[in-house]
Amino acid sequence: MICHVDASNGIPIYEQIVRQVKFAIANGSLLVGEHIPSVREMATTAAVNVNTVARAYRDLQSEGILISIRGTGLAVAICAVEKCRGDRLEMIRERLRHILREAVQNGITSKEVQELVRSEWATLQQEQPP
Amino acid sequence: MICHVDASNGIPIYEQIVRQVKFAIANGSLLVGEHIPSVREMATTAAVNVNTVARAYRDLQSEGILISIRGTGLAVAICAVEKCRGDRLEMIRERLRHILREAVQNGITSKEVQELVRSEWATLQQEQPP
Amino acid sequence: MICHVDASNGIPIYEQIVRQVKFAIANGSLLVGEHIPSVREMATTAAVNVNTVARAYRDLQSEGILISIRGTGLAVAICAVEKCRGDRLEMIRERLRHILREAVQNGITSKEVQELVRSEWATLQQEQPP
């Protein structure tokens, strides 16, 4: 698993990592067991500071997503899949709500928003054709 | 014009003010001329510190949205309306793009996104049916 | 006498007026007697606030350049010509010194400065061919 962080988008790097790990678990690209890359490895592949990765993993542990196995590293908890899959849309929804609230408070119409979503979505699809 | 700031949503207060002023100009609720509330007035109505408002106004000046008339206050620049109107959807789009990118990179389907937008939008409409 | 003020160059308007009056007296375009335009007239021709002109005239009085004649307005003091003529170059020199100091402190060479002065002077000559 490789995280792609964007250091200049305002979102804390550790949080970007946390979210991407959650998505990976929900997707099944990170399986229950010991598959999670070590702090150093993740730091290298994502080109960020080790402390930053450590911080992300710490948060994931306190959420019960990851569990520490002595001397072996961190593993995806058994209950993690269910939890992450449930949070999957919730994480997006949470942020979406803030934006839409700003829009509606400033007189943007429903039509304009739908058009925005449609055009942006189309652009992104082309960006990385799976 | 009254700004509604939310000190706990992570976005700096001065930036919230900047955005709301831009929206107000785009909407026409803030007209070209000398209509912009003084820093002290805005600070009072928004219940924030004077310096915070001053910071927002300063940023707006460096963007060319406001111009300072010595000893008189701040005026909406003539070119501001055009600029703000152009930025209106852009400001929303900018943030929308980040979210959608995260969604698409993590395997959310187009259908799911549309449903999210629809349901959230409906919720917000009810929130403040003016 | 008409003052040309530039509201956007950082120098206080009242100070621009003070300086231009002094230059006018030194040049002889403002003669000893009652020739100085009234506050209102000056404010109109220069398109500035009357208070601003009043402030400038007040400063000129306290320097002894202008004297108040009851019911008639302000007149150029007899000693003013001599004083203004003496200050003529001094006013320029004062500001020149600050710039040159910054230049020399930052490693600009004598040659570069002379070239700057030469080219700028040439540009200005063309700007308003007397």
Place this chain on the structure above:
Amino acid sequence: MICHVDASNGIPIYEQIVRQVKFAIANGSLLVGEHIPSVREMATTAAVNVNTVARAYRDLQSEGILISIRGTGLAVAICAVEKCRGDRLEMIRERLRHILREAVQNGITSKEVQELVRSEWATLQQEQPP
């Protein structure tokens, strides 16, 4: 790098810092990379408040001269050297123009100006002959 600010020369301290940083980059005494002193350090050596330095650095960021590396400090942008070097004489020229314009508008001759520059320059050279 140590900034020498003069709190009593009318130019805002933060602007003095901005200009001196630009000169330092143009001179090469501030190299691309992470060499820029921290706000706290600069505040100490220049004997000004931390916020004042922060304000200067913020302006430099919005000009693209500095870039913020989260938790690490501020770095000189790669393009900064070119920009600062280009601005080097421009910053002097900008102020010089205002003075010369005043001079020419008030009948100072080319000869007088050159003599002023020459004598002031000579004086300054002696001031700090290192």
Place this chain on the structure above:
DNA sequence: GTGGTCTAGACCACC
């Protein structure tokens, strides 16, 4: 009255 500058000190997020 207006905005602009500066200081002081607090708290937070990040690495």
Place this chain on the structure above:
DNA sequence: GTGGTCTAGACCACG
């Protein structure tokens, strides 16, 4: 450790 934000209060310049 770093910068960023916010508050509070003071003083000044300008109109």
